[in-house]
Amino acid sequence: MSDAYAIDLDSFSLCASTADLAAEPAAREHADCVEFRMDLADDPLDALATYDGDLPLLVTNRPRWEGGETAPYDRLDALAAAVEHGAVAAVDVELATLRGRPTGTNEVDAEGLVARAREHDAAVVASVHDFDGTPPAATLDLLLRAAAAAGDVGKLAVTARTKGEALALLSATHRATGRGDRVATMAMGEHGSHTRAVAPVYGSRLGYAPIDAADATAPGQYDLATLRRLVDDLL
Numbered sequence: 001m002s003d004a005y006a007i008d009l010d011s012f013s014l015c016a017s018t019a020d021l022a023a024e025p026a027a028r029e030h031a032d033c034v035e036f037r038m039d040l041a042d043d044p045l046d047a048l049a050t051y052d053g054d055l056p057l058l059v060t061n062r063p064r065w066e067g068g069e070t071a072p073y074d075r076l077d078a079l080a081a082a083v084e085h086g087a088v089a090a091v092d093v094e095l096a097t098l099r100g101r102p103t104g105t106n107e108v109d110a111e112g113l114v115a116r117a118r119e120h121d122a123a124v125v126a127s128v129h130d131f132d133g134t135p136p137a138a139t140l141d142l143l144l145r146a147a148a149a150a151g152d153v154g155k156l157a158v159t160a161r162t163k164g165e166a167l168a169l170l171s172a173t174h175r176a177t178g179r180g181d182r183v184a185t186m187a188m189g190e191h192g193s194h195t196r197a198v199a200p201v202y203g204s205r206l207g208y209a210p211i212d213a214a215d216a217t218a219p220g221q222y223d224l225a226t227l228r229r230l231v232d233d234l235l
């Protein structure tokens with residue numbers, strides 16, 4: 001990564017989530033970075049090769065087993081190639097991968113990917129997603145602690161089936177920040193939308209929003225301009 005493209009993980013950064021890097025100019029007004037969803041793009045490495053936008057990139061290549069679209073066979077290799085790009089400031093790696101989930105035919109394993117990221121000064125976002133619900137408080141604490149230890153920031157996206165579950169995620173975020181863990185949190189789904197605006201108040205370092213609401217990459221996301229306004233009003 002070149003210094004011009006750093007993402008500040010010591011304060012809140014808002015990522016415009018997109019599968020189309022050509023949309024970056026439209027994100028500049030409100031976003032601090034772009035989450036490039038490589039798994040949703042047609043030729044992600046080609047798109048990266050020609051990227052010359054202003055915003056730093058966080059690259060994500062989500063496998064199907066964690067709610068994404070990538071077939072597992074080449075996804076870590078593609079991420080390892082991506083972190084060599086000067087605009088890539090961070091890479092998302094699932095905690096399950098970092099914990100040794102088999103990586104199949106990839107030449108690069110999780111350790112190799114992290115080493116490649118380090119070589120190129122790209123931060124590692126260790127991520128956990130629960131698309132079914134929100135685990136009990138003790139599990140939220142364990143997951144956040146483990147994710148924060150495994151990456152430069154530990155990200156936890158759960159699904160809030162009730163407002164109470166959304167509140168449980170906010171409380172876990174508050175506890176994690178209190179014990180010094182660098183985390184990013186959000187509750188997916190209708191009951192969790194407000195956590196995207198409020199979690200940064202409790203220390204969440206990353207938020208995600210589509211430039212247009214129609215292109216949401218997760219349930220319950222606000223569009224980019226709305227989340228920027230809400231977060232800025234609260235922080």
Ligand SMILES: O=C1C[C@@](O)(C(=O)O)C[C@@H](O)[C@@H]1O
Pocket residue numbers: 017035037060092127129157186187188208209217218219221
């Ligand atoms: O992991 C995340 C968080 C997210 O799922 C969300 O709920 O905003 C959106 C994804 O694009 C991103 O990779």
